[in-house]
Amino acid sequence: MARQSDQDSPDHLFSDDDLAEGLIELIAARRSISPKWLGQPAPAVHDIERMIAAAVTAPDHDGLRPWRFVAITGAAREKLGDVFAEAKKCRSPGGDPSDVERERERGSHAPATIAVIACPERDNIKVPVRDQYVSLGAALQNILLCCHAMGYGAKTLSGAKVNDPHNCKALGVKPDEELICFVCVGTAKAPPKRRPRPDASDHLTLWTGESVEN
Numbered sequence: 001m002a003r004q005s006d007q008d009s010p011d012h013l014f015s016d017d018d019l020a021e022g023l024i025e026l027i028a029a030r031r032s033i034s035p036k037w038l039g040q041p042a043p044a045v046h047d048i049e050r051m052i053a054a055a056v057t058a059p060d061h062d063g064l065r066p067w068r069f070v071a072i073t074g075a076a077r078e079k080l081g082d083v084f085a086e087a088k089k090c091r092s093p094g095g096d097p098s099d100v101e102r103e104r105e106r107g108s109h110a111p112a113t114i115a116v117i118a119c120p121e122r123d124n125i126k127v128p129v130r131d132q133y134v135s136l137g138a139a140l141q142n143i144l145l146c147c148h149a150m151g152y153g154a155k156t157l158s159g160a161k162v163n164d165p166h167n168c169k170a171l172g173v174k175p176d177e178e179l180i181c182f183v184c185v186g187t188a189k190a191p192p193k194r195r196p197r198p199d200a201s202d203h204l205t206l207w208t209g210e211s212v213e214n
């Protein structure tokens with residue numbers, strides 16, 4: 001049921017219980033889908049732009065925008081696979097060639113991939129670096145929620161790949177930046193089952209003003 005906004009409240013603060021319930025349900029129903037369960041259609045570039053438009057609204061202390069995104073779609077996925085394969089060879093010289101091929105497939109297994117890059121201002125005296133990573137996490141969650149709302153499946157992956165200088169160089173990650181993770185996006189091959197979620201009461205304390213014993 002929609003509530004009338006206060007006369008003085010700006011329109012954008014208009015409160016709507018249905019909207020809140022819908023949003024909470026959307027958040028609760030989101031679940032990660034592994035790239036092996038993702039197929040075509042891939043999100044169009046326009047869809048990815050909408051996801052990033054949501055990402056950049058993340059809460060951001062002092063507007064530093066300490067994050068950026070690189071999208072890999074279409075034929076570029078094969079090239080990403082080549083980069084991953086080369087990086088794997090450098091990481092494990094003389095390793096099993098099938099591991100290299102598996103790594104190559106990981107470049108193109110998702111219909112689309114979004115690399116999430118942190119660009120923290122480490123010497124900022126006002127904004128601690130941890131605030132900047134929290135902002136990145138919020139941007140990441142906005143992407144995942146958009147994927148879900150738009151009918152796409154997605155999963156965030158990191159692993160050894162994100163720390164590999166060969167991968168970072170190929171994706172244009174600068175020396176003062178960090179490749180944090182990849183978001184794999186596509187269409188779920190099967191309807192995902194709902195995932196059991198933690199009980200909120202296990203993660204919430206209502207502080208009474210009394211000091212709390214740990």
Ligand SMILES: Cc1cc2nc3c(=O)[nH]c(=O)nc-3n(C[C@H](O)[C@H](O)[C@H](O)COP(=O)(O)O)c2cc1C
Nearest residue numbers: 030031032033140155156157158159180181182195
């Ligand atoms: C930054 C980041 C990196 C992650 N890296 C991996 C990973 O390399 N492998 C993995 O299995 N899950 C990884 N995860 C966890 C999954 O993306 C996912 O959140 C988890 O499986 C829980 O599923 P849910 O999103 O449905 O709750 C990562 C999550 C985050 C936030």
